[in-house]
Amino acid sequence: MKKIGFLSFGHWSPSPQSQTRSASDILLQSIDLAVAAEELGADGAYFRVHHFARQLASPFPLLAAVGARTSRIEIGTGVIDMRYENPFYMVEDAGAADLISGGRLQLGISRGSPEQVIDGWRHFGFQPQDGESDAEMGRRHGETFLELLRGRGFAEPNPYPMFPNPPGLLRLEPHSDGLRDRIWWGAASDATAVWAAQRGMNLQSSTLKKDESGEPLHIQQAAQIRGFRDAWREAGHQREPRVSVSRSIFPIVNEADRAYFGRSGQDRDSIGNIDAETRAVFGRTYAAEPPVLVEQLRQDEAIAEADTLLLTIPNQLGVAYCAHVIEAVLKHVAPALGWRP
Numbered sequence: 001m002k003k004i005g006f007l008s009f010g011h012w013s014p015s016p017q018s019q020t021r022s023a024s025d026i027l028l029q030s031i032d033l034a035v036a037a038e039e040l041g042a043d044g045a046y047f048r049v050h051h052f053a054r055q056l057a058s059p060f061p062l063l064a065a066v067g068a069r070t071s072r073i074e075i076g077t078g079v080i081d082m083r084y085e086n087p088f089y090m091v092e093d094a095g096a097a098d099l100i101s102g103g104r105l106q107l108g109i110s111r112g113s114p115e116q117v118i119d120g121w122r123h124f125g126f127q128p129q130d131g132e133s134d135a136e137m138g139r140r141h142g143e144t145f146l147e148l149l150r151g152r153g154f155a156e157p158n159p160y161p162m163f164p165n166p167p168g169l170l171r172l173e174p175h176s177d178g179l180r181d182r183i184w185w186g187a188a189s190d191a192t193a194v195w196a197a198q199r200g201m202n203l204q205s206s207t208l209k210k211d212e213s214g215e216p217l218h219i220q221q222a223a224q225i226r227g228f229r230d231a232w233r234e235a236g237h238q239r240e241p242r243v244s245v246s247r248s249i250f251p252i253v254n255e256a257d258r259a260y261f262g263r264s265g266q267d268r269d270s271i272g273n274i275d276a277e278t279r280a281v282f283g284r285t286y287a288a289e290p291p292v293l294v295e296q297l298r299q300d301e302a303i304a305e306a307d308t309l310l311l312t313i314p315n316q317l318g319v320a321y322c323a324h325v326i327e328a329v330l331k332h333v334a335p336a337l338g339w340r341p
Contacts, residue, residue, distance in 0.1 A: 001239040001338075001339060001340070001341075002069075002110075002159070002303075002306070002308065002309055002334070002339040002340075003043040003044060003074070003307060003308040003309070004042055004043055004044070004306060004308075004309050004311065004326075004329065004330065004334060004339060004340075005037070005042055005043050005044020005045060005073070005074060005076075005308065005309075005310050006033070006042065006044070006045060006046065006097075006310065006311045006312075006313045006326055007032070007047070007048065007078050007116065007246050007312050007313070008030060008045075008046070008047050008051075008056070008312075008313055008320070008322075009045040009048045009050075009053055009055060009056075009178055009312070009313045009315065010026050010030065010047055010048055010055045010056030010315060011026070011054065011177040011315055011316050012025055012026040012054050012055070012316070013054060013316065017316075018157070018316040019316055019317060019321075020315060020316050020318075023054075023237045024221060025274065026056060026275035027056070027062060027065075027125045028054075029314065029315070029318070029319050030045075030047060030062055030066070030315075031062070031065050031066055031317045032057060032319045033313075033315075033322055033323060033338075034066040034069070034070055034073060034075070035069050035070060035143050036066075036255040036321065036323040036326075037073060037323065037326055038070045038071070038072055038073040038320060039300060040323065040326055040327050040330060041330060042073065042299070042326050042330065043073065043074055043308075044073060044074040044075070044076060044106065044308065044310065045060025045066055045070075045073050045074070045075055045076070046074075046076040046078045046108070046253030046310055047059060047062060047076075047077055047078070047105070047165045048077070048078060048079075048248065049077055049080045049081060050064030050081075050113075050116070051081070051115070051116070051117075051120050051124075051138065052115070052116040052117045052120055053116045055330055059080060059091040059166075060075050060096070060097050062075075063075050063076075063077070063097040063101070063105065064097040065094065065100070065103070065126065067100040067102070067105075068100055068101075069103060070104075071102075072104075073120055074104050074105075074106045074318040075097075075104050075107055075145075076104075076105065076106035076107060076184070077107055077108045077109070077111075077198055078108040078184075078186060078204055078206070078242065078246065078310065079109055079110040079112075079184075079185075079186035079204065079210045079242075079269070080107065080108065080109045080110070080114065081110065081113065081121075081124060081138065082109050082111060082139070082141040082142045082145070082153070083107075083112045083121040083134050083137055083141065084112070084120070084124045084126065084139040085087075085141055085145070085300070086132065087141050087142075087144040087145035087148055088144075088148065088172060089148075090145055091145060091148045091149060091172045091277050092172055092174070093127070094107060094149075094176070094179060094306060095173070095174040095175055095179065097174040098172055098179045098262075099176050099320055103176065103177075103178055103179075105125065105176075105179060106182050106184065106202075106334040107179075107182065107183050107187070108184040108185070108204045109134040109145070109183060109184070110136075110138070110142075110185060110187070110204075111134075111138030111140055111144055111276070112135075113144075113194075114274050114275055117204065117291070118170070119134070120139075120283075121134065125230070126141075127213050128282055135173075139195070141206060142185070143182075143199065145202070146180065146199060146200075147184060148171075148172060148177055149183070149269045150169060150180055150182040151171050151175040151196065151215065152169075153168050153170050154169055154170075154335065155169055155170045155171070156169065156170075160185060174310070174336065178215070179198075179240060180235075181200075182202070183201050183202065184201060184202040184203065184204045184294070185199075185201040185202070185203060185204065185240070186204040186205075187203055187204070187205060187224065187325075188206070188208070188210045188274075188278075188280070189207055189209070189210040189224075190210075190223070190224050190227050192211055192251050193205075193224050193225075193227060193228040193231075194227055194228065194231040196228065197228045197231035197232040197235060197241065198224060198231055200235070200237050201241075202241050202242040202243065202244075202249060203224075203225065203228045203241065203242070203243045203244070204244050204246075205221050205225065205246070205302065205306075206244070206245075206247060207219055207246045207247065207282065207283040207312060208276055208280045208281065208283065208320065209224065209280060209281055210279070210280055210281075211279045211280055211281040212232075212273060215263055215283070216269050216281070217269050217281045217284075217302070218283070218299075218300045218301050218303070219253070219301055219302075220281065221245060221301075221302030221303070221305075222301035222302045222305045224245060224302075224303040225243050225245075225302060226304060226305065227318055229241065229243075236248045242307055242308060243306045243307055243308065244306055244307075244308035244309070244310055245302045245303055245305075245306045245308075245309060245310070246309075246310040246311075246312055247283065247286060247300075247303065247309060247310070247312065248283070248284075248285040248286065248287075248312045249286045249297070249311055249333070250285070250286065250287040250325060250328075251288075251290050251293055251325075251327055251328040251329060251333055252288060252289050252290075252293075252330050253285060253287070253290065253328050253332060256321070256324075257287075260314070260317070261285070261287035261329070265288075267284055267285065268284050269281050269282060269284050270282045275309030279322070290328075290332035290333055290336070292334045292336060293333055294333055296335060309339070311325065311326060311329060313325055
């Protein structure tokens with residue numbers, strides 16, 4: 001059994017070919033797709049976060065709205081760039097969204113991805129400390145966020161407050177019990193996966209990874225996941241961790257599928273640079289008739305290692321088509337692979 005959700009990059013474009021032509025379109029359609037996915041029996045609705053782009057950005061209003069419209073599905077991010085975040089304010093936003101959803105938040109955070117602008121986090125008022133890289137700053141913000149989520153008091157109360165205080169040092173409110181265990185780290189390398197395990201975070205591994213061996217993505221990811229789990233056990237955490245991988249999977253079951261993905265031309269991994277220093281391996285697109293697709297996916301070692309699969313969906317094709325893709329995976333692929341009864 002595997003949890004299966006969707007991951008939306010949240011693109012919008014004024015192009016007449018796009019079903020999401022404005023920020024309003026993508027926000028409202030994201031809520032509608034989460035509702036549709038829950039009705040289909042999917043397990044998760046996850047959203048990317050990018051700044052200075054025609055994509056989803058500030059995640060917490062959207063997560064809270066999805067939480068208010070749904071009752072069962074997990075709601076998450078993949079990922080929030082912690083270089084841009086004030087961990088204190090983020091704890092309040094995350095606590096509120098988690099309480100609205102009834103404890104269904106699954107927050108993916110990370111040091112971030114290539115940006116639309118140069119050092120965009122500086123515009124948000126952040127800069128690395130002396131001798132610190134921006135990636136290290138993102139991890140520092142992440143560690144502060146994790147510590148604050150524990151809900152321990154740390155702030156000295158005013159002796160003459162406007163409202164009565166509970167005894168002792170004060171914590172940030174609202175506090176949501178259990179959210180600390182539902183934080184995931186988006187790791188592009190083996191080393192950051194181990195770092196996340198040591199700090200008790202779940203692991204998100206995307207459709208790309210730092211190329212550390214020259215092997216296909218799924219083999220490198222599977223090794224990354226095993227290293228993460230080894231580090232988790234060595235750290236002595238008391239719960240079992242969760243691991244997700246993202247994949248582009250399109251069962252071809254009708255003519256629209258064939259028109260969109262029948263000749264995707266992306267049936268193998270590719271290599272590229274995500275910044276000046278980092279060579280990455282980018283995962284292939286899986287697009288075929290269900291019997292062929294099942295055999296292809298059976299060979300994906302990283303999917304086999306993970307407990308959660310996030311389907312990247314073409315959100316600009318609209319809610320109805322994206323829901324169709326999710327349903328096709330749940331109906332025509334997942335049972336044959338033992339992911340669903």
